[in-house]
Amino acid sequence: MTECTNDGMRDLLPLLAHGALGAGEAEAVKAHVAGCAPCGAELAALETARLVLRAQAPRVDVAAIARAVTAATQPAAAPVLRVERGGAVPSVARRAPWRSRQWLAAAASVLVVVSLSLPMLSRVGEEGAGIPIPSSPAVVAPVDSPVAPAAPVAAGGSVTVGQTLTDLSADDLTALLSELEALEATVATEPTTMRQPIVDTPEVL
């Protein structure tokens, strides 16, 4: 049997068999096939081959594969972008609470030490007439008060005897940290003059 010389139409026969042509194009190809014996024979062979090839393919359990693929591609337990109110904001994965508490507790310890030493430095400044160290608003315990070194320093100056830093809430520790930062800004001011401290002044540190 001779073959059709219209290569364009021959190219479209598999797409017609597959149902992949638009309505207009399909009608044009069908009209050509109706008048072309070689294309008619080729289309018939194509449709038969298509049926046979599709039928002989192994049937797979699509639902089972979908379940397995979905399970295999689940995202790992990692920080996830969540849409917060007001827009998508990357939220950090939850940190272990103890880590932030420990960090805040350590910072608060430094605050206590600095707070306890500030009155002493202030007194020295007064006596030495030259060290302009302003009194800290975060001073909560005078040097001679019966407060253990590990005593908590709460914002506002209240001290509860017997508590430790780890007893404080995260909010209290955060407030202490803020006070510490304020203290650091204050202490960073360099004195313009300095005198030698009185030698017999007891050191707190």
Place this chain on the structure above:
Amino acid sequence: MGDPSARTQDATDAELIAQWHRGDQRAAAALVERHAQSLARFAASLGERDGVDELVQDTFVRAFQSLDSFRADSSLRTWLFTICKRLVLDRKRAERRRRDGVELDEGHAVVGYDALDGLVAEETAQRVQEAVARLTPLQREVFTLRVTEGMPYGEIAKLVESTEGACRVHYHNAMRIIKEYLSDD
């Protein structure tokens, strides 16, 4: 809001991929449902008969794991077929190493035609099967992709790593062989 299943059913592959990136696992299932059987047919055209479920599943898992590298310069189906073909070639290499060079995809298996349901005479179907078995692997691959998937020549060319013109030649040669075999008495 609309029916979620309708949302995935009508969505394009690109839309489903975007939904999956946003964490919608139903989009992954929809893509599997859409392309799994075609992948199975393609695997069969490459000579695979056993473990096709596993092959299809591995194809999708690899695809989703590397979806970021899908550039959309070919269709998703073509990209899936490419992954599947690499897995089939890996399998064949492993089998060859075990069986010392026996070609497994030269039409050894004769499969039943239960799914034809009388649409095609059994004898005709048998002849089609035998005719396809006479094609070279490349002719069979190109012919199957064109006839069963309606794949454009450009996509076929990417898949078989050839040119559109060469793929057209392979297809027409395959078609001639099949027509001649079917017309023989």
